[in-house]
Amino acid sequence: MTSSPPSAAGLAGRRTDAAPTLIWTALIVVYLLWGSTYLGIRIAVESLPPLTSAALRFAAAGLVLAAVLRLRRGPGALRVNRRQLGSAALVGVLLLAGGNGLVVLAESGPPGVAVPSGIAALLVATVPLLVVLLRSATGDRPPIWTFAGVTLGFIGLVLLVLPAGSADAVPLVGALTVVAAATSWSVGSFLSGRIRMPADPFVATVYEMIAGALVLAVVAAGRGELRDFHPAEVSTRSWLALAYLMVAGSLVAFTAYVWLLHNAPLSLVSTYAYVNPAVAVALGALLVAEPITPQVLLGGAVIVAGVALVVTTERPRRSGAAPRSGAARVGDRR
Numbered sequence: 568m569t570s571s572p573p574s575a576a577g578l579a580g581r582r583t584d585a586a587p588t589l590i591w592t593a594l595i596v597v598y599l600l601w602g603s604t605y606l607g608i609r610i611a612v613e614s615l616p617p618l619t620s621a622a623l624r625f626a627a628a629g630l631v632l633a634a635v636l637r638l639r640r641g642p643g644a645l646r647v648n649r650r651q652l653g654s655a656a657l658v659g660v661l662l663l664a665g666g667n668g669l670v671v672l673a674e675s676g677p678p679g680v681a682v683p684s685g686i687a688a689l690l691v692a693t694v695p696l697l698v699v700l701l702r703s704a705t706g707d708r709p710p711i712w713t714f715a716g717v718t719l720g721f722i723g724l725v726l727l728v729l730p731a732g733s734a735d736a737v738p739l740v741g742a743l744t745v746v747a748a749a750t751s752w753s754v755g756s757f758l759s760g761r762i763r764m765p766a767d768p769f770v771a772t773v774y775e776m777i778a779g780a781l782v783l784a785v786v787a788a789g790r791g792e793l794r795d796f797h798p799a800e801v802s803t804r805s806w807l808a809l810a811y812l813m814v815a816g817s818l819v820a821f822t823a824y825v826w827l828l829h830n831a832p833l834s835l836v837s838t839y840a841y842v843n844p845a846v847a848v849a850l851g852a853l854l855v856a857e858p859i860t861p862q863v864l865l866g867g868a869v870i871v872a873g874v875a876l877v878v879t880t881e882r883p884r885r886s887g888a889a890p891r892s893g894a895a896r897v898g899d900r901r
Contacts, residue, residue: 602846663779665751720873
């Protein structure tokens with residue numbers, strides 16, 4: 568999870584000359600890289616303090632992106648006014664410190680306490696459902712089938728976290744932490760379409776990442792993570808996972824995602840919302856032997872079906888007019 572995409576105003580129905588091969592290549596990048604960030608987080612926090620690792624990830628990615636923009640576009644590339652800076656900072660804190668930071672916390676800890684990466688991805692997949700509820704609370708009236716998808720998705724959420732009485736049951740506290748993360752991400756995504764953000768999504772991302780990293784660092788210091796952090800004790804495996812999150816999750820995948828928003832139908836781009844969880848569950852099972860129980864399969868399938876119904880129902884409205892919010896997207900991850 569990285570940032571909210573730019574407004575779809577002017578993008579819906581936009582014609583481009585992008586080759587289908589390029590579009591599908593970019594989609595596969597988003598599917599795989601954003602889906603893999605949940606596993607990357609789990610490996611990073613094996614020996615890195617959780618919030619410290621998240622702060623390092625976004626600080627490094629934000630500074631690299633700022634340097635690239637400065638080199639390519641000149642001295643004024645990052646210029647914004649105070650209101651835009653404040654808006655980007657607020658969204659960054661909600662998305663990255665609240666959304667991503669809580670996911671990192673939930674995935675850290677010993678077995679039985681930490682939430683498996685695949686489960687975390689399935690729980691985060693509820694973001695489009697939460698955004699629909701936020702829209703409704705502010706006077707918007709989504710179609711009835713959208714509410715049906717929301718209901719179906721939350722039934723899947725209950726099935727997923729329902730106590731199973733086995734060693735493979737989803738840790739309830741960790742699951743609720745991820746739901747809190749999804750709520751924070753949803754609020755950030757929702758607000759990003761209603762407050763004055765920087766016009767350039769890459770510039771907005773720079774300030775979101777820096778603001779999120781600063782808050783994460785402050786909270787990490789308050790938890791004593793920085794005092795107890797000894798880089799020499801961090802495993803090579805965790806350093807490599809953190810580097811992967813910085814480059815693949817926060818830079819490459821986001822760049823591909825923004826390119827897709829300008830070159831592919833929004834309804835096609837939105838499919839990552841229910842492909843990412845499947846990728847995360849598969850990678851967790853294949854690479855770190857995370858259990859896939861019948862309860863996980865059932866609850867996960869119902870959540871993904873609910874998200875797919877919401878995205879599909881919203882599609883006709885998106886094709887002719889710009890959406891007022893990010894109901895059809897999840898933002899990053901990762």
